[in-house]
Amino acid sequence: MEVATEVGSLVLRVYLLRSLWTALYAQNLAPLNLPLHAMITYATIALLMSLVLEIDGTRLIREKLREGTIATDLMKPISVPLYFFADGLGQTALHAVLIVPSLLFSLLLVRIDVPRPAVLGAFVLSFALGYCVNFFLNFLMNSIAFWTLETFAIQLVVRWVSDLLSGQIIPLTFFPGVLGRLVFALPFAAIYSTPLLIYVGVIAPSAWASAFATQIGWLILFAALSSFVWRAGSRRVVIQGG
Amino acid sequence: MLAAYLQYWRINVLTMLEYRANFLMWFAFSIVYHGVALGALYVTMREFPSMNGWSFRDMFFLYALWMTGHELHNTLFFNVVSVPDYVREGRFDRFLVRPLDTLFQVLTVPSQTMPDSLILAAITLAFATSVAGLHVDSALIAGIVLVAIGGALIDLGISLAVATISFWFVRVDTLRWVVMSLEQDFTRYPISIYTRGVRVVLTFIFPFAFMNYFPATFFLHKTDVGLHLNPEIGLLTPLVGLAWLTVSYGFWRVGLRHYQGTGS
Numbered sequence: 001m002e003v004a005t006e007v008g009s010l011v012l013r014v015y016l017l018r019s020l021w022t023a024l025y026a027q028n029l030a031p032l033n034l035p036l037h038a039m040i041t042y043a044t045i046a047l048l049m050s051l052v053l054e055i056d057g058t059r060l061i062r063e064k065l066r067e068g069t070i071a072t073d074l075m076k077p078i079s080v081p082l083y084f085f086a087d088g089l090g091q092t093a094l095h096a097v098l099i100v101p102s103l104l105f106s107l108l109l110v111r112i113d114v115p116r117p118a119v120l121g122a123f124v125l126s127f128a129l130g131y132c133v134n135f136f137l138n139f140l141m142n143s144i145a146f147w148t149l150e151t152f153a154i155q156l157v158v159r160w161v162s163d164l165l166s167g168q169i170i171p172l173t174f175f176p177g178v179l180g181r182l183v184f185a186l187p188f189a190a191i192y193s194t195p196l197l198i199y200v201g202v203i204a205p206s207a208w209a210s211a212f213a214t215q216i217g218w219l220i221l222f223a224a225l226s227s228f229v230w231r232a233g234s235r236r237v238v239i240q241g242g
Numbered sequence: 243m244l245a246a247y248l249q250y251w252r253i254n255v256l257t258m259l260e261y262r263a264n265f266l267m268w269f270a271f272s273i274v275y276h277g278v279a280l281g282a283l284y285v286t287m288r289e290f291p292s293m294n295g296w297s298f299r300d301m302f303f304l305y306a307l308w309m310t311g312h313e314l315h316n317t318l319f320f321n322v323v324s325v326p327d328y329v330r331e332g333r334f335d336r337f338l339v340r341p342l343d344t345l346f347q348v349l350t351v352p353s354q355t356m357p358d359s360l361i362l363a364a365i366t367l368a369f370a371t372s373v374a375g376l377h378v379d380s381a382l383i384a385g386i387v388l389v390a391i392g393g394a395l396i397d398l399g400i401s402l403a404v405a406t407i408s409f410w411f412v413r414v415d416t417l418r419w420v421v422m423s424l425e426q427d428f429t430r431y432p433i434s435i436y437t438r439g440v441r442v443v444l445t446f447i448f449p450f451a452f453m454n455y456f457p458a459t460f461f462l463h464k465t466d467v468g469l470h471l472n473p474e475i476g477l478l479t480p481l482v483g484l485a486w487l488t489v490s491y492g493f494w495r496v497g498l499r500h501y502q503g504t505g506s
Contacts, residue, residue, distance in 0.1 A: 009423055012423060016428065019440075024293055156271065160278045161274065164282055179285075
């Protein structure tokens, strides 16, 4: 039943995006680097990616902090953040399976461009980097629970804002002028925008290296921040008593 | 009954005063949620200035009109959405043994509801009306108020029908989700962008098009190229709302007679 809901809702949104972009492209001048078929490909792949990226694999931190069971985890001879990553990866893999039926049903409604293998490979690599950036962003959000115990509110706001600024709803290339430069400079672009723009060819092969480098830069920064916050947080657990 | 209703709002206000931070947080939520939706629309329509003849100004008005009816519903009737939860947890039974109307009791479960989002919607709509360059007179204001009330009734009619289905099938999350998504995502654009079947569904089956599309077409002096109906039917929104509510209230009564509880 859950599966049917998720697939069904995704197909509904694929229908919506097809209607929306078809209408917009029919009556306006198309952007030079993004013709209609590329736009529909972009939006459909973005939806399929969201099946994986909207899973918050680190929600466990928040729950364990609230219930106090984090104390026993900290005693175990394991790297607790790594344990969360593995747990998240497991949940993600489970949801990744949904991509197959979703893609098949979507193909009834839209046609998706399939790029050459090299581009596909670059997309997969960039997607994996984006996944890790997203993981650490969630990790940081959930780690706020060390201090406030309630993070749901902040997370929801960050999710909505990041949907817009990461290029999940619309390509970041649509943002004009300074706003455009700003959204590309923010870490959210590393999550959806970079892999998607590689897929549709807006980021040309010559620019792949710098795109990966930016993603890796954000990844290192977020990982370092997470490790810092984690250490500061786990010292607090003792005070709080759990 | 009126005394009980006033008491309900008194409790809501007292709760708000007690949890001020929580109240402000939810208010900030509303702003961010609608801000993101409108921001995405603005950026998209800078690149593509026309959506089947609708400009950003028109689309802003379309959105604000939906938002007002929807937030009016959320302020007055939001508890209906919780009925499936009450049924599942067995908390619904207590409404049946008390001497007041069951639906009235559902609507007045203290719930931290405040009209803040409705006020935000009204401000947004006032702004959108001036951006769209509409001539504001008492007829327009009266029309908009009636459409907002009708929109809230359409919303209530549909959420009540979904809630009633939970008397038979306890879990209605899927259905609720699909209907919610139909409303929130599909009301953002003029219905002419959809295929014919979907236009008919949004007009005659789940009449969300009456919450904003038809009234906006009328107020903005546009022609309906979706179903080629006279835009004046946009003024029928309150009647459509009443009709839908009557049917689903009848359905609700049937459901109540059928209700057996989940044994939880």
